[in-house]
Amino acid sequence: AQSVAQPEDQVNVAEGNPLTVKCTYSVSGNPYLFWYVQYPNRGLQFLLKYITGDNLVKGSYGFEAEFNKSQTSFHLKKPSALVSDSALYFCAVRDDYKLSFGAGTTVTVRA
């Protein structure tokens, strides 16, 4: 069974609007959760992680993510999207001492 799911292949938003990229997970024990971003022709870059502590995690480039234990979710958010945020976003979760990635969500921010 897949440990992490990204239910949307694509998310399209207008510049200046809020951006949300959804992620749900399924692991036993306390989850370690990550978001990575991949810009065109580049490798993945770390955005943020949740290990413990505050449910709202702040990361790079103005992104944040909210850990919700009851809904087993870790959605990525940005209050005001930029065209330069257009990229492929991956959610990942620690699963039995391995890092399992989702299939990715392509974000397109239109001017």
Next chain:
Amino acid sequence: ETGVTQTPRHLVMGMTNKKSLKCEQHLGHNAMYWYKQSAKKPLELMFVYNFKEQTENNSVPSRFSPECPNSSHLFLHLHTLQPEDSALYLCASSQSGTPDSATNEKLFFGSGTQLSVL
């Protein structure tokens, strides 16, 4: 620039060829990884090396053969590949090299080698 360099950026090979992918990291990390990225599929972990020792082989076919001569260099030797092996192959590294390091530290990725098998 992430400090992880992969060469070549693009590779086209026939099913009978032998080629190698190279990865080098200048971060002083102790763990290195190979991942396979196919469109619309989760990233697949292939191999993990900690302090030059292979600690993970995620049921990868033997036509893929990794080599880690030192903590800074990682190779993926390819032979008799299949068209379904066409993908982006990503190398990554992380700091501590413990079995836990991939799961509580951030990974630094290279830009990948786009492989096409004809």
